[in-house]
Amino acid sequence: MSRKKETLTLSVPPGTKEQLEELARRLNIFWGKSPSPSGLIVAIAQQTPEVRKLFTLNPTQVEALLQATKILTDSGHAGQAQTLLSLVLDQGELEAPMRQSLWQLANQPSVAWRTQVDRHINNQQPFRLLYLNAQDEELEFTVRYAEISFEEKRFYLEIWCEETNDLKNPDYPELVHNRCLRFDRIKAIEPMDGLWREEGLDFLKVYLHFYRGMVKAYEPRQKDISEEDQVIGDVRQVVRRVSNPFWLIREVFRYGEDCVIVSPDSVRDRFQQKLIDLCRQYNLEIRD
Template structure:
């Protein structure tokens, strides 16, 4: 039976074929255990993978970023050094010796389980994570979405897990977990057959910014709406998507006198509880009448 229009023939060198197979493996495109170039080409055609220029950085930029790796490592900022190293490895301009040097730096600075996690995230491949916590309990998580993100100068694995027991966040976000990577000494990471999700669970939080903060505020990528409230001069309304109340509250508490969380009520209640604890710590009595506070 004719398959006209359903197949193409590629004329490439053995070296290019090997590189295409490596890319296919990198993104989990296989036929059985073997790399599948056809799946790779299909993903490009369907815009699941974006093809763009990757050879237009000038040499001075490469050298500057390379020097940053050493400078950050010297001051103990290994996580930031790794971020820049990975950024450079994505570029095709790197010479072979420089690429090998950077790969050697990453391989020596990361345990094997971390390399596996990075690989699965790149492939959008769900995985099982098991590690032992500080109390020597073995914890198991079924991870169906993950990304590496910095929080307060440390790298964390932010992930959506099937398991929710022990998660202290609000019900809407209980599937989201945040693991500090340098707090994991050893872990077992194995591939599982499940569907990769598009993102972490998220909710909208509305807050009102007052006084100088309203004018100084710089919109963040997670913000959906940033606007002045027409009938309330000097008050800015911000609606932001959040996936973790702990980090959100840590951020806004430093601006608590000029930032009011309006909704949702369960997030607002968490902030109220923190403020009450703060008053208790300083022996401040919150009055019942008009919410007056008296020392």
């Protein structure tokens, strides 16, 4: 006995029927040898696996949207970030742990720390900052200077603070007052009285030598000292004010043998130790 069917009349703009047929063809929904718009509508209503896949974000799209969410959050656009996060949760192909983590993130109170920081920077207003570091330790900083930096696809807050006790054995004593913070780890910001530090962040003057193709290919950075950028023979010398050598060392690794840290010794030695540790990790012999 044939199943009773209902009739549905649709009024659609010109060309829509052809578009529905093409969509049905993509989903392999046919009536006989022809793509079936009616079958497509039934599949949509029944939320078949094929249709869900059509409207689902693949892992590559999820990763791109999550990166955009981080940038929007760090830039102070918390509302737009939450919209993207909701889209990922609704339409993304997510494993259970990832979905749970994103769900918790979406339900956290959204505070636009970037907006507050920008206001204090513009007003040269010192502030106190409560921060949760990667070891889940709460730290409080008295901030006398701050600026925003963009490193490896996200924004960071760089500060000059009065506190130094949280650094037990600093690699660079000259930079002991500098910190580089993630916006999503900030817990509170409160303005305070006092003077803004006109000198900005502490920094080391680092000399870099570039070789071969990088002599011409190197693109100057904002903190490079332009008047000391020069080419001597086959070497390009670049001098940079560095407030956080961590990022510089990661950058130099990408240049490989085409870049050498010349000075100061503290940064050069730190990079050398990183190379030694890497060689040992791959069982390469280090000869003195």
